[in-house]
Amino acid sequence: MKKVIIHISDSKKKKMGWNENNISFCYKNKIxxxxxxxxxxxxxxxxxxxxxxxxxxxxxxxxxKNNPNALVVDPIQNQKIIQSRKLTYERLIQCGIACPQFIIIQSYQEMMRFLNKHQTIHLPVITKPIPSQGSHESHEMTIINHPNGFNHINYPCVIQEYINHNGQLTKVFCIGKKIISSTIQESMGNIDSSCKLEYFNFNNEDPESKKKYFLTSSQMKPFTTIELQNFCDLLSKAFNITLFGFDIIRENGTGKPYIIDVNHFPSYNKSFSLQSFTEELLNECGL
Ligand SMILES: Nc1ncnc2c1ncn2[C@@H]1O[C@H](COP(=O)(O)OP(=O)(O)OP(=O)(O)O)[C@@H](O)[C@H]1O
Ligand SMILES: [Mg+2]
Structure with a gap:
């Protein structure tokens, strides 16, 4: 018999649609x-x-420590990278994985020094808190299309190039090197030079706050299975994690793909039972 512990919060269990605390099943002749x-x-x-x-x-x-021979999937130190947008984007750059350009700014004063030194910053940008999860505030974002916008954000933050992507985003859910599912979602629309808006705050957890502000309707070429698989392989290696999801967009005009978000243990589809999830996990761990 093999004992598996999936240590998650009650709210995560609920999101996954898992009601049971204990299950047993037969897998490759083992209980x-x-x-x-x-x-x-x-x-x-x-x-x-x-x-x-x-x-x-x-x-x-x-x-x-008490179970020294156990296999630990996604150790704490690997999860901690993904809990920080700073460390996540730095890792993407280090590994040569396409992500929008970014800077980390600690305070309003530092932002002003940056603008004075560089005279300008290529706008629009999107600002995001450093922690990627753990509170409602970690999903507060601002799209800035005029330098005045830098007065209206919380620091420290990531300031990231805003990529026009025709309001179409692909969310991909993986276990190890296997893509479990992918979906195309509506996302923020394009911002062009005629856009008069200076800045725009929204909370990504609150769909109403986005109100499909900049949504455009023209279609983008969907990602092929091969393209997504390639990113899945690159990310699982770059972050050395098994349970993860990523958000990918295609730049309007150039068609270039960009990874804009990596999540640990994303909320896979509700129809993913605890047993199927564990089987996929065991399989990806080579068991
Ligand atoms: N660089 C960017 N260029 C254009 N749009 C972006 C960019 N970064 C984020 N967005 C938009 O903002 C949304 C939220 O960004 P992000 O995925 O980083 O936030 P999150 O709250 O961590 O997301 P999740 O709910 O997936 O964990 C994206 O779904 C996308 O619509
Ligand atoms: Mg996201």
């Missing part, structure tokens, strides 16, 4: 017993330690 929840006191062979809060990092480390 697999899965516990899904936040208790880390039981012994295990395989652990998936999704960080719920800072407090449980220590609990996770202790439980790994």
């Amino acid at each position: 697999i017993n899965v516990y899904c929840g936040s208790d880390l006191t039981q012994p295990f062979d395989i652990l998936l330690p999704k960080i719920i809060n800072d407090h449980d990092c220590q609990q996770i480390l202790d439980s790994i």
